[in-house]
Amino acid sequence: MLSFDDVLAARDRVMEVARETPLEYSYSFSEMTGADVHLKLENTQRTGSFKIRGATNRIADLSAVERDRGVVTASAGNHAQGVALAATRAGVDSTIVMPKYAPVSKVAATRRYGGEVVLHGVDYDEAQGRAHEIEAEEGRTYVHAFDDEAVMAGQGTIGLEIAEQCPEVDTVVVPIGGGGLISGVSTALDGRLDDVRVVGVQASGASSVADSLTKGARQELDSVDTIADGIAVREVGERTFEVIRERVDEVVTVEDEEIAVALTHLLERSKTLTEGAGAAPLAALLTGAFDYEAGETVVPALCGGNIDMNTLTTVIVRGLVEMGRYLKIRTELKDRPGALERLVEVIAAADANIYAIHHDRTSRDIAVNAAEVEIELETHDDDHAAELVAALEANGYTVDVLA
Structure with missing residues (x-):
């Protein structure tokens, strides 16, 4: 151990x-x-x-033969960058297998640190399988992301x-x-x-x-x-x-x-x-x-x-959203002049701030003489969000909370 x-x-x-x-x-x-x-x-x-810590220690432990053959690993991103940088600094060639859906920023950073990136699989475990294939095919040393002393x-x-x-x-x-x-x-x-x-x-x-x-x-x-x-x-x-x-x-x-x-x-x-x-x-x-x-x-x-x-x-x-500081709602308005203005007045009276409004007259889910409105709002907390919804409902609006 x-x-x-x-x-x-x-x-x-x-x-x-x-x-x-x-x-x-x-x-x-x-x-x-x-x-x-x-x-x-x-x-x-x-x-x-x-991850740079473990990668550096592992690569420092390579034999001369292993250093010449290079290393391979699998990673969702952080171990990839650590191995790439540690290997490059030690003059060791590195191949990094990353899941296809790894964050773009992590893939790009791994390449900048000098690693050759291979995208394979939907998660770490599938990427690891491909890395072991490369290990066998090319004689590289596998640098495990975690299960290595x-x-x-x-x-x-x-x-x-x-x-x-x-x-x-x-x-x-x-x-x-x-x-x-x-x-x-x-x-x-x-x-x-x-x-x-x-x-x-x-x-x-x-x-x-x-x-x-x-x-x-x-x-x-x-x-x-x-x-x-x-x-x-x-x-x-x-x-x-x-x-x-x-x-x-x-x-x-x-x-x-x-x-x-x-x-x-x-x-x-x-x-x-x-x-x-x-x-x-x-x-x-x-x-x-x-x-x-x-x-x-x-x-x-x-x-x-x-x-x-x-x-x-x-x-x-x-x-x-979880902190009650962002609220997205949907409601319906009569498609007539001033309807949206009255809705906004209720929101303003409740001291909420509007990020965005999407006004749609073409939705098949509403009457021909109505308009569907989605609104993104800044609220203070959960209580404030609940107060806003209650104020809208008290003014006759049917409110669906979307987020």
Whole structure:
């Protein structure tokens, strides 16, 4: 099993390429939760993710023959960038297999870092299958995204930093996909600090570790479905699962809507951009997915910040919907002069702001002398949104809430 000495040995190699990332106290999230919250900003890491750490350590461990033959890996994006950069810096040729639907920004970044990108399959597991075929065909060394002790040890250097930056920490919250990050972090913290708790977080649509722990053996999901593509893995690693069972105190799940809210809060309150996987630990804290005491020192590890801009737009809107700050409604008007103006007056009287109005006279679902109106609105919170809908209904409008 991965040892504390493995993590210590990885540190010098890793820090030749990676950087030590900040750990910052968050007044906003401490106030919101009652805990003493410090954010580990691994989203500011080179390549935008912790994956550069494990990739660097693994490539440094290659033999001369393996270096000449090159490496191959599979990744949804962050490991891809880490391997590409680490390999390029070491003078090693790299081929990266990514799912066809990997975020465009991550594909482009992987190519910029020097990796040859092959797009294959609908998810990580199908991409991994193709990567193993290339491994056999070309004699390359496969660099596993998580189920490799050198990779796990490299990721564990985050745990060493947390222990040094915040030695009073009580709980560290870490996202889990295949388990490489939490295996390394829990091993580092176990070797460095006494009585620190490690909580793992998965998206409910990719909860392979939570299911595996419940059933006592590794479980493979038929599919994964989450906005947190960085932790969208169908099966936890064999090696990582053993470390998780031994050293991780608890594994919880969060919904995509909760991740979206956490990501939106990070942008608004901390001016910090994360991807879905990076926001998952904060989502677990904000929703009370695990128990903690008032004043407890909690460190959510914000593991990455590589989010596609189109995805970011969607996630922010979903976060605002969940927070009651974005409302989309549909209603009908009589198709006569002044009807739309009267509707807008009711909205203005309720102190809501209009983003957009779509006015349609041609819908087959309404009467010939009517018009269908869809309106996107900015509201203050859930109560304000409910008050607006009630005001419209009190004025005779039938309202369908669309978002």
